[in-house]
Amino acid sequence: MNILSLSLNQLVHRLETACGKGRFHARALYREIYKNGNPDPLSAPEFAASPKLVQNLEKSIRLEPGRVKEVFQDGSLTKFITRLADGLDIESVIVPMNRYNTLCVSSQVGCRMGCAFCETGRMGLKRNLKVSEITGQLYNARHILKKQIKNIVFMGMGEPFDNFDAVMAALQIMNEQTGFDIALRHMTISTAGLLPGIQKLAAMHLPGIRLAISVNAADNHTRSRLMPVNKAWPLEKLKETLAEFPLPRKGTFLFEYILIKGVNDLAAHADLLADFIHPLPVRLNLIPCNPVPGLGHESPSDEDMNRFSQRLVEKDIFVIRRWSKGRSVSAGCGQLGQR
Ligand code: SF4
Incomplete structure (x- = not known):
């Protein structure tokens, strides 16, 4: 076993x-x-x-977390590649926070969601990860790379809700107090907007677990272009589903918005985004797009990002500006899976 x-x-x-x-x-x-x-x-x-x-x-008993094949460092950020038993590789990122580290785990080898800004999406889906291949990333980060990990985010390679059962089983193992002991309120699942997954998670009533949505555009035309998943589950349905999600008291959703120059970073996009968010309780992460060779997207300038952010703040949106970490080792958002 x-x-x-x-x-x-x-x-x-x-x-x-x-x-x-x-x-x-x-x-x-x-x-x-x-x-x-x-x-x-x-x-x-x-x-x-x-x-x-x-x-x-x-x-x-077998303990097979996968072999850490390569480790890359960008300042205090670490990316590591794990070689799985069948020879496929997955990537995980350890992001230093103020007092501890966050581990960004993969849930699939590749991904079939096909987001236009994402290297993992370009790989297509090779396969789902098994439970042990997900928990193995935490084992390796803690006990092979010797990092203190307090937070887990399912934001690595793959769409976690496309591998729902294995992700939920891994989450349960990571949460067990006798073992890894990661509190549910320190775990975040990030989805491109697979509504059946959000509904199944809602039905599980896991207290404190955080839900992040990769939004990236608040009009269906742009979003469908960036994220094909939007064609099956457009923004109106996404909002309806989130409105029914059982957030804890004072709980918020985390929305991620990757800003791409000339595509979704104009004032009109900010206005649509503010409309989409109201009245949902949301913390919005604004992230400049990371360049992925061949995908043809550029980051906006700092001034454009400031302008976009300010427009949302004026509309009472809680905005967090993220400076993309890990670009030099391809560990930033949308860059995992690059070779
Ligand atoms: S952004 Fe996430 S959901 Fe979209 S293709 Fe990349 S890994 Fe898949």
């Missing part, structure tokens, strides 16, 4: 059926592997009196 794919309850069940042992030993394994990164988890004191169990587990 690849332990990185099992929730604590699933592990308890496996130990009960395979070895007649249960929660006590499962918790010890979770703690040693996920929390302590102990390469020899069966040396924990809980196993000292159970040599048969140790023998049994030595044969059956």
Whole structure:
């Protein structure tokens, strides 16, 4: 069994059926592997009196987070590439925040959403990641690269709601207190706007989990051009779905808006965006587009970005300007998957 794919309850069940042992030993394994990164988890004191169990587990437990193949550094930002068992590669980014790090994880190899500004989209979808390949990114960041990770954002390669079940299972494992212990309020799932996924997440009532929407245009014509997903689920439907989403009290959605020079950065676009946002509770991230060779998009100038941002602020929108981090190692928004 690849332990990185099992929730604590699933592990308890496996130990009960395979070895007649249960929660006590499962918790010890979770703690040693996920929390302590102990390469020899069966040396924990809980196993000292159970040599048969140790023998049994030595044969059956596998810990396969994927091999960290390359690490790139841009200042304090780190991007790493993991080679999966079938030879495919995925990318993850560790972004330094004020007091701790945020890990941006991938949920698919490639992506089939085809967003016009995104290198991952250009790859097409190779396959969904398994649960262990998602949790493996956190394992590698913490215990191989030795980074303190407190936040997880599903904003790496792929559309998380296109791999819904595996993402939810991974999230549950990352959340388990005995193990990785990442609080739900420190996890963000970012979607291009797959409404069935948003509805399924709403039905799960996961307290505190944050939902981010990649918006990028507030008129259907421009958005469909940038994000083909908009043809199936246009802006009106997206807004309706968000209005029904059970946010916690004082909760907000995170909207991401990648500014592309001459495409979605004019005053009229800002006005449409403000109209689209009202009256939803939203924190808006404005991100200058990262150049991806061959996609032909340019970042707006600082002045244009300021103007766009100011126009929204005047309309009472809560705006956060993001300076694109990690451009030099292709770790910025829309750049993952570049070769
Ligand atoms: S922006 Fe996200 S959803 Fe769109 S193609 Fe890229 S990875 Fe997929």
